[in-house]
Amino acid sequence: MIIVAFLPVLILLAVFIALSLLIKKSSRFGFARGKTGLWMLIGYSVLLVGSTIVFLVLPIGSTELRGQENDRDAEQKSQQFYEAVHEGKVDDMEEWRIHEWSFPFNDEQIVLQVLENDVNGVNIFVEHTDELTETVEAFYYQTPLTVNGYEVEEKYMPAVVLGATTLSIYPGETLNLKYKMFGTEFPFRLFGEENGYAWGRTTVSHWNGSALYIRVPEGLDVVADQNAYTEVNPS
């Protein structure tokens, strides 16, 4: 373990010694002599220029501008979404619906059980409506999650299960997303709006908004922990 801790120092030391040997004129090391160095540089330059051409030909463009536009769009959508969900405008939220559940239920009281872990909490909204009889409906909505302007296609979803008199909401499986980001070198970031050393806005550019919207028949008594849900009264 001690060796591992000192590994960076050892590597740097090895680099230092190797460089000194390569550059030092009195060195007997073969690479430092003749035209080997020049040919190595020529070969290396050809490799670099070749990779540059191939990279520029590949369909990987800069996404920054598109990203910023998408971010603004996503921010606006998120705001609209929260306004709609608080006002119970279900029709306005249609584009963000991920999943829906429908359960037959004819009791007078329903217990809402929310099993959350630390990270996967979900905002729950309950609406009493006379449009439903002996049925409980649940809808899961989610606005897009964007990473540097790209919309993430994978959608998270909680699990909703109805027992005898209990509607249980379980956290869904966390989605592990891994990305490669091709950034710019620090001299290019020196003169930007943000100063170079911070990675800035290269991470998740917009987190998603989400809500579980439950519709229950008028008169059905909902029993739950305090602050477990928000009651919605669409006007």
Added chain:
Amino acid sequence: MSLIEVQTSEIVKKQIGYKWKSYTGVFTSLVVIQLLGLLFSLNGSGSMGSGRTGYDVNITYYTADIVVGFTIFWGFLTAFLLTTKAYREDDFAFVTNRKTSTLSTIAFLFVLCVIGAVTALLSSFTLKLFAYFILPGEEMLLTQGVGNGSAWLLGMVATILIIFLFSSLGYLAGMIVQLNKMLVIILPVVVIGLMILLYRGGFPVQVYFFEFFFEESNAWLFTLKTLSATTIFYALAVLVSNRLEVKQ
């Protein structure tokens, strides 16, 4: 006394040509250090993970920052080693004096810094290409462009200036060490010791140094700062070299 008048610029030019042909070890070391930097960069220059409801997002960044850093170190070390006796004596194969010898070395170092900067920045494409085709496990590729051509040129100039600045530091350190071989140990001890002492006294000089140069967002001011500092370091090196005896 010769009747042929020799121009300084001609001698400097000839000496640069000579150095280009005979100091090929610097190119080998440049290629080796950049390849090493590329190897280290394959693990990513950094990564960021964050999570919220239902998502755990991990982004690995690929940039040639490590290669650029290694090249800066190479610039320092190359300049340092070019001050050694073996290299300096080479110039006496030509009609020379200390002025032309120093001028040609500085000019040669500048050429090396340009090559180092260009190859370091181009290596980012090689790294990204490698990450694109070979590195497994990630789901998606994202790119952050440099911007327009002028931004790229500005970054290139900044890289050259940074490497040249550190090469001037290396040259100064090398000249100081040539005064007395014991200084090869004493100089780093004094410099690092002073930095630690000043840091403890609430004056982190190394932090101020980096802030002074690398937190300058105005390109003109950055150029002015780096060029001024480079000139001062090279001038100091010349002053030190004047204290060396002829052919020492």
